[in-house]
Amino acid sequence: MIIQILDTLSYGDAVSNHALGISKILDKNEIENKIYANCVDSRLSDIAKKIDTYTNKKDDIVIYHLSSGCAIADLISSYDCIKGIDYHNITPACYMHNYNKRLERVANKGREDLYNLRNVVNFAWADSDYNASELEQIGYKCKIDTVPIIMDYNEYKINPEKSILDKYDDHGWVTNIIFVGRIAPNKKQEDVIYDFYYYKKYYNNNSRLFLVGNYNHFEKYYLKLQKLVNKLNLETSIIFTGHVKFSEIIAYYKLADLFLCESSHEGFCVPLIESMLFDIPIVAYNSSAVGETMGDGGVLIDDKDPCKTAAVVDTVINDSNIRAIISSEQKKRLDQFSVHMTEKKLINLLYSLGGCCEVYY
Amino acid sequence: MDKDYRLILEKSINMNKCKEENLIRFDTIKVSYLEYIIFKIYSKVKKKIREKSE
Numbered sequence: 001m002i003i004q005i006l007d008t009l010s011y012g013d014a015v016s017n018h019a020l021g022i023s024k025i026l027d028k029n030e031i032e033n034k035i036y037a038n039c040v041d042s043r044l045s046d047i048a049k050k051i052d053t054y055t056n057k058k059d060d061i062v063i064y065h066l067s068s069g070c071a072i073a074d075l076i077s078s079y080d081c082i083k084g085i086d087y088h089n090i091t092p093a094c095y096m097h098n099y100n101k102r103l104e105r106v107a108n109k110g111r112e113d114l115y116n117l118r119n120v121v122n123f124a125w126a127d128s129d130y131n132a133s134e135l136e137q138i139g140y141k142c143k144i145d146t147v148p149i150i151m152d153y154n155e156y157k158i159n160p161e162k163s164i165l166d167k168y169d170d171h172g173w174v175t176n177i178i179f180v181g182r183i184a185p186n187k188k189q190e191d192v193i194y195d196f197y198y199y200k201k202y203y204n205n206n207s208r209l210f211l212v213g214n215y216n217h218f219e220k221y222y223l224k225l226q227k228l229v230n231k232l233n234l235e236t237s238i239i240f241t242g243h244v245k246f247s248e249i250i251a252y253y254k255l256a257d258l259f260l261c262e263s264s265h266e267g268f269c270v271p272l273i274e275s276m277l278f279d280i281p282i283v284a285y286n287s288s289a290v291g292e293t294m295g296d297g298g299v300l301i302d303d304k305d306p307c308k309t310a311a312v313v314d315t316v317i318n319d320s321n322i323r324a325i326i327s328s329e330q331k332k333r334l335d336q337f338s339v340h341m342t343e344k345k346l347i348n349l350l351y352s353l354g355g356c357c358e359v360y361y
Numbered sequence: 362m363d364k365d366y367r368l369i370l371e372k373s374i375n376m377n378k379c380k381e382e383n384l385i386r387f388d389t390i391k392v393s394y395l396e397y398i399i400f401k402i403y404s405k406v407k408k409k410i411r412e413k414s415e
Contacts, residue, residue: 190387202379216408219400223392231385243411299370307379315373322370 001057002026002033002350005072006065009037009048012246014149014270015067015088018127020047021150022063025343031350038070056081061353063125066090066117067267069109077120082353084123086147089131089267089289090114095186099221114138123353127268130289145349149268152339156277160251168208168255175207175317178256178280180249180271181263183215183222183240190228191262191285191304197232198310204317207237209260212252214243253278258317261285262304269293273337276330281316281323283309297330 004023009016019035026033035048051072056062060081064072067088076083093107118139125147126132132144168176177196181187189211196209215222222240229238241252259275261284272293275282282298284290291300299316301309316322335341 194384197384198379216404219404220392220397223396223400224387224390227390227392228385228387231390243408307381308374308376310379311374311376312370314375314378315370319373322373 001060002031003054003060003062004033004035004065005051005054005062005076006035006037007068007070007072008039008041009035009044010039010041011043014268015065016041016044017151018086018088018149019065020044021152021339022346023047024152025150025339025346026350028343029347038072051075061350064117064121066110066114069106069111069113073113073117076117082122084121084125084142084353085114085117086125086127087114087131087135087267088127088149089134089265091184091186091265095184095265099185099218103217123349125349128289128292130292131267145345147346147349148337148342149270149273150339150342150346151270151273151337153277153334156250156274158247158250160254161245161247162251164248164251165254173206175204175257176210176255177207177258177260177313178210178212178252178275179260179262180212180252180274181261181269182213182218183211183225184213184218185221186263186265187213188262188264188285189225191306192260193225193228193232193234193238194306195260195262195309195313196238197234198306199313200234200237203310203314209234209238210241210252210256211238212241212244212249215240216243249274253280256280258283258313259298260309260313261290262309263287263290266290266293272298273334276334279327279330281326282330283312283316285309295329295333295336297333298326 004019006019023033023035036051036054037048038051040048056079058081062079062081062083064076064085066085068090090107090110093104096104096107115138121142123142124135124140124144126135127149129146132146135144179192183189200207229235259280259282264287266288268289272282276297284298284300286300286302299312
């Protein structure tokens, strides 16, 4: 049986969605599987069980989703079966230092766990080549494969939240720039705000910035961002949405004219793919796995110069030829991350782990 | 993005419009402990209201 283990199975976060996506693929291929976690969202209690109810069996294949530090990592070492990690990267602790001491400790523990598991696991998966290269650097000697985050594009075919559309849809009169991601220091929302300041002042006064994401755990950072917005007199043009429902995220994507990312650390960055899905041109700072996820889609910027970024944003929004090329390249990239492509890879990988399933492609 | 496309984009960008300014630096912005605590309580209340409505 394939056993997926993670710290928290919650509703809507990328790692949980990925684990659920793997489970769906396994179910579809009639491969027995279960999910266990330390904390399980009550809405998912039919799908996953608490980790303390799991009894390890020799025939099991355990996949541990590693994205932060937790006590489960010590349990993995004690299992007498084929075991591996699926590495989703860990936000470096330095980003949390001034904002959340507890999360800083969790991130440090995650790095320790990652190091300690290097000689314990039989296989390793990573969301991106960027994450895979980190594993190599740490000293993982087992086979490392890149398995992108599973995204079922059909799940995005839901009705957008009408109240959001009613509130902000002005039929193209206002240009909407968007960034989606939790409010967190590594996402560098302050740099998005600086870019937007220049864009609004020098290129397009009829513009608005949506910063879509939960600020839970980073209230101090969020308050600093708000103070910055006030000092730049952008209170009426920058909207912090806070926690949003899935249908609300869809509405913000529907409203967006451009996705602007200044993030300094991403192990994959799901919102880039989501933007491609909604045919929104992307302008992004080239850091960590961002460039790899974008591939030939969107525009990558190698430096943090808000004047230049504002100029690029203006060009992409106004030049229909450039937008058409970006759109076509982003569509090609989107196909490469389709659930069908990932399913094929995943099943082949599982099969190679000792004939655990009789599925051939 | 292929090189030709990058060249088209580079040529199209109008950098002349924008003037660099001495904006407030993010690292100089401070949040007091009182502001933080008040906001924490406000966030918790807001979260509970949201959970009830969902």
